[in-house]
Amino acid sequence: MDICLIARVKLKESFCEDFTEKIYDFKCYDENVDIDDLVLVDTQYGVAVGKVVNFRLDGSNAKKEVICKCDTTDFNFRKNKREELKTLKEKMDMKVKNLQELAVYEMLSKEDKELSDLLDKYKEIYKDLKE
Structure with a gap:
């Protein structure tokens, strides 16, 4: 036995x-x-x-x-990869959203002088924060 x-x-x-x-x-x-x-x-x-x-x-x-x-090795691997994909997608979505907003502002600022001035001021302040 x-x-x-x-x-x-x-x-x-x-x-x-x-x-x-x-x-x-x-x-x-x-x-x-x-x-x-x-x-x-x-x-x-x-x-x-x-x-x-x-x-x-x-x-x-x-x-x-x-x-x-x-x-549960394979299951845990897949679970971790799905979580990693979710986090990456959230970061990419946020980046795209920010770039889309900026592109809209850039496009519309060509038509509106006041918006163009505001956008220039925004870029200037944003640049100072990054430095």
Whole structure:
């Protein structure tokens, strides 16, 4: 028979909530499962997601077992890339908005002397702030 450790696991009650404080014992035959890993476990209510908090050797109370370790590496990579894209798009949108406003002011200032004078003053003050 395979070597079995007892994984002590906190379960998620639902997808919206954090892990419970209560710790449950599950037989664990996978040597690659470590503390803080997310795991799928077989419970009396079906499959659940849990987080390993520690291990122990004696497991007379453990009746159910760890099904597998959840590898979230690819998911986390995609999630981080989506967040990075969102941030870049927000920065680009802000830059475009500012450039569009300036282009409109430039175009309209050719038709209106007062707007042209205001825009020149604006550019002068803006230039002083950047220096």
